[in-house]
Amino acid sequence: MTERGFKRCVRSAVREFDRYDRDVDVVTCWEVFLSDQYGYHFRSFNFDRFPNILDERVNPSFTAYFNDEYGIVFETYHDRIAKIDEEVSRLKKLSNCELATDRGRDRRPETLDIALLVDADEVQTVGHSLKEEIEAGNLDCDSNIILLDFDFIGRNDRPRYRFRRSSILEDNFEDAALPGGRKLSNKLSQQGQEFENIQIPTNEDFSEFKATGMITNKAPSELYLACRLWNGVFIEFLSDDELEAWKTGSSRGGIDKIVEASEIREKINQELIPGANVDDKWVIDALEYLAICGVAEKSGDGEFNIEFKNLRDKKREYNDTSSARSKVSDLAWLLSEWHCENRTQKSREELAEFIAADSVDSNSLDGLGKAELTDF
Incomplete structure (x- = not known):
């Protein structure tokens, strides 16, 4: 099941x-x-x-x-x-x-x-x-x-x-x-x-x-926007030192970055894709998707702590180290597998803990019970 x-x-x-x-x-x-x-x-x-x-x-x-x-x-x-x-x-x-x-x-x-x-x-x-x-x-x-x-x-x-x-x-x-x-x-x-x-x-x-037009006039799926945030938006919030560490790979443990949904929305609509109609709800839905993946955690109203890191180890875990898919499509498969593994194995209360701050270590995904598959 x-x-x-x-x-x-x-x-x-x-x-x-x-x-x-x-x-x-x-x-x-x-x-x-x-x-x-x-x-x-x-x-x-x-x-x-x-x-x-x-x-x-x-x-x-x-x-x-x-x-x-x-x-x-x-x-x-x-x-x-x-x-x-x-x-x-x-x-x-x-x-x-x-x-x-x-x-x-x-x-x-x-x-x-x-x-x-x-x-x-x-x-x-x-x-x-x-x-x-x-x-x-x-x-x-x-x-x-x-x-x-x-x-x-x-x-x-x-x-x-x-x-x-x-x-x-x-x-x-x-x-x-x-x-x-x-x-x-x-x-x-x-x-x-x-x-x-x-x-x-x-x-x-x-x-x-x-x-320069990765969004249309229609609301994206949570996974689609999560991939675009991870693959091209979060980097815009790194300091020069953090960017250098990310490029050189010296931050293998990940870079913790607190971001607000409204800041991301403004960055996309005003700088990255001028004229876009991205709203806060789209961003929050995408960030919560990433939270269930274990790489984000809600720290306040519309505020999330992102653990921005290289996902190569996670790709190896899912035996997905090579692919003919595009880079962003490859990321979509990885995040969906990661997200769905947690979603189908953990209870609603445990999934809520992934999103809520200070309630669970987002790096620890083991030892939790199975969920009732009400959605799937």
């Missing part, structure tokens, strides 16, 4: 991590593509990775403002639509929203398309759900609604994302304002029985954009 619960816990955490990481990839693809294709043609072009134009339940994934004549609202879907009525209402609101311009003002272009980017495995389900609403007259709005599917191809040979327009919905981009040779309506038009597609490689340009 415990072994089965552990495996299910790890699979669930990694699945949510991968889904969010793919969401970051999809947003990054379009930021690279649109900036390259239209950034120089339109002086007023603005790609908004973190639109905050409506309340957080309605805000789209990202937007592109070209000029007063044209703009696009984008929304990503990695699963089927759970509450179709709410989604229809949301899309109708998006058809009337204003976009952030290059000058920081909000404005609704004369023509505003809505592009839905759906995982290829789910596009049939999502597409037909929306088609039924459109045919029933429930999704009548001023915007064209364009359905695109995406998938990742060529993992070893020129890895890239492919985006294709689906025929389930009839609408195409109403992009007369775009230059003739670069109209999206042409790039994604139907040729014979097939639709043309856009392929965006995950090359150096992609990696550079993703490095």
Whole structure:
């Protein structure tokens, strides 16, 4: 039971991590593509990775403002639509929203398309759900609604994302304002029985954009943000001496650092990813995830003591010393295994002790009882 619960816990955490990481990839693809294709043609072009134009339940994934004549609202879907009525209402609101311009003002272009980017495995389900609403007259709005599917191809040979327009919905981009040779309506038009597609490689340009945009406009999973904090944010809080010790490996026992969720949020939103909408709750959830891993401990309201250290020994413990996965994906597997081992073997009271200050030695993970597997 415990072994089965552990495996299910790890699979669930990694699945949510991968889904969010793919969401970051999809947003990054379009930021690279649109900036390259239209950034120089339109002086007023603005790609908004973190639109905050409506309340957080309605805000789209990202937007592109070209000029007063044209703009696009984008929304990503990695699963089927759970509450179709709410989604229809949301899309109708998006058809009337204003976009952030290059000058920081909000404005609704004369023509505003809505592009839905759906995982290829789910596009049939999502597409037909929306088609039924459109045919029933429930999704009548001023915007064209364009359905695109995406998938990742060529993992070893020129890895890239492919985006294709689906025929389930009839609408195409109403992009007369775009230059003739670069109209999206042409790039994604139907040729014979097939639709043309856009392929965006995950090359150096992609990696550079993703490095400065590791978050999307959607809330990340606890594991995803925990990995990003460990892999790129905590280092920003080290002193020069601590940074040197961390680089040289002289601090094998780890560097204890007290951080506040609000400080981390400000560091991300203002310096590391300007404009991001990370909030304190996201950070606290990620820090509590790390606490159950045993490398963090809550020391106050929104305050945590981090034991920042090299995790090579822990990788050896889990027989995970080499991997073809990316560095951050590798870390996700390690932290999820560590977290789930404790979560499935220890009681709720003992897990609470991992998070609460002065109640347990976070380095001592042995000798505790098994948990009731209420979650897994």
